[in-house]
Amino acid sequence: MSAVRVAIAGSSGSIGTQTLDVVRAEGPQRYEVVALGVGSSTDVLIAQAEEFRPKVVAVADPARRAEVADRLPWATVVADMADLVEPADVVVNAVVGFAGLPVTVGTLRAGKRLALANKESLIAAGPVVQPLRATPGAELVPVDSEHCAIHQCLRSSLHGDEPGNPEVARLVLTASGGPFRGRTADDLATVTVEQALAHPTWSMGPKITIDSSTLMNKGLEVIEAHELFGIGYDRIEVVVHPQSVVHSMVEFHDGSTIAQLSMPDMRLPIGYALAYPARVATPFGRIDWTRTSRLDFELPDTATFRCLTLAYEAGRVGGTAPAWLSAANEVAVDAFLAGRITWRQIAECNAESLERYERSADHTVDDIVAADTRARQVAEEVLPA
Numbered sequence: 001m002s003a004v005r006v007a008i009a010g011s012s013g014s015i016g017t018q019t020l021d022v023v024r025a026e027g028p029q030r031y032e033v034v035a036l037g038v039g040s041s042t043d044v045l046i047a048q049a050e051e052f053r054p055k056v057v058a059v060a061d062p063a064r065r066a067e068v069a070d071r072l073p074w075a076t077v078v079a080d081m082a083d084l085v086e087p088a089d090v091v092v093n094a095v096v097g098f099a100g101l102p103v104t105v106g107t108l109r110a111g112k113r114l115a116l117a118n119k120e121s122l123i124a125a126g127p128v129v130q131p132l133r134a135t136p137g138a139e140l141v142p143v144d145s146e147h148c149a150i151h152q153c154l155r156s157s158l159h160g161d162e163p164g165n166p167e168v169a170r171l172v173l174t175a176s177g178g179p180f181r182g183r184t185a186d187d188l189a190t191v192t193v194e195q196a197l198a199h200p201t202w203s204m205g206p207k208i209t210i211d212s213s214t215l216m217n218k219g220l221e222v223i224e225a226h227e228l229f230g231i232g233y234d235r236i237e238v239v240v241h242p243q244s245v246v247h248s249m250v251e252f253h254d255g256s257t258i259a260q261l262s263m264p265d266m267r268l269p270i271g272y273a274l275a276y277p278a279r280v281a282t283p284f285g286r287i288d289w290t291r292t293s294r295l296d297f298e299l300p301d302t303a304t305f306r307c308l309t310l311a312y313e314a315g316r317v318g319g320t321a322p323a324w325l326s327a328a329n330e331v332a333v334d335a336f337l338a339g340r341i342t343w344r345q346i347a348e349c350n351a352e353s354l355e356r357y358e359r360s361a362d363h364t365v366d367d368i369v370a371a372d373t374r375a376r377q378v379a380e381e382v383l384p385a
């Protein structure tokens with residue numbers, strides 16, 4: 001059997017580097033890296049390319065592209081991340097934020113497997129992405145740990161992951177609760193960027209780590225689950241599970257709940273998405289039952305973590321509302337990371353931006369980009385001066 005050809009869009013980030021860990025562990029007979037792409041982290045890209053020798057590398061930052069071409073004369077250097085799709089069998093989309101949309105669209109349109117870590121593209125562009133999933137050969141396998149868990153749980157159903165599986169009673173997404181679980185809004189008035197970046201169980205990039213601290217990440221994952229599995233919002237629930245060992249659950253109509261458990265290590269969902277329907281041979285952490293003596297569950301505190309409720313609202317409105325909220329949230333998170341607003345103001349700005357939602361067409365990529373652009377303008381307006 002020839003090696004599976006892998007492209008990684010966003011190879012310098014947390015998911016990108018962990019994808020290369022999986023490839024390294026599984027060996028070149030199993031996976032061949034054919035394309036890598038970054039925004040501007042060209043030092044990391046050059047080191048990765050020297051190790052894995054991809055045919056194509058993408059550099060989004062025009063100021064750095066020539067330097068990469070000089071250093072990697074044997075590679076084709078391109079500007080557009082969507083050009084990584086052509087030489088690959090599987091494309092890992094690990095771009096951060098809405099910027100990942102062209103890779104999601106390009107991969108599905110080309111009829112290839114999309115290992116999706118960039119949830120924002122699916123959340124924002126659901127109306128555009130859904131029809132592309134019907135392209136012959138196209139396949140969307142989630143890398144997000146909760147959705148990977150649900151994907152695995154659904155394998156116990158006759159209908160598998162077909163959208164709107166009629167055997168499913170509800171999806172239960174687990175949330176670690178982030179670094180501020182159990183704190184009140186007043187406690188959280190003065191939290192610092194460092195505190196918000198200190199996630200208790202998962203090691204991730206800054207955008208998603210802040211989203212975890214506000215529960216916006218879980219809210220976006222509710223929309224993601226709706227888009228991926230075609231289950232209505234009334235049948236998607238969130239429970240806080242601080243140990244991050246149960247990654248999500250599916251309850252079927254007969255009352256059976258199937259859960260997926262593993263140590264919190266993103267290399268498992270990455271390996272799952274690369275190898276599906278097989279499994280990689282390398283274990284990335286194993287549960288030690290002498291240490292994992294309890295698994296706790298509690299309801300989320302939606303008064304303190306308002307972003308979760310906002311995401312349900314946007315999801316139920318549908319159309320470009322999820323794109324709008326996700327874009328506004330990117331602006332608010334950037335403002336928090338830059339020290340322009342407080343942690344509590346992230347949710348306030350998101351709520352205010354969603355209040356001002358302007359319904360618009362959602363048929364094409366351009367429609368979605370227009371909604372994203374407009375939402376960012378509105379979010380900038382609602383940020384405190």
Ligand code: MG
Binds near residue numbers: 145
């Ligand atoms: Mg997740």
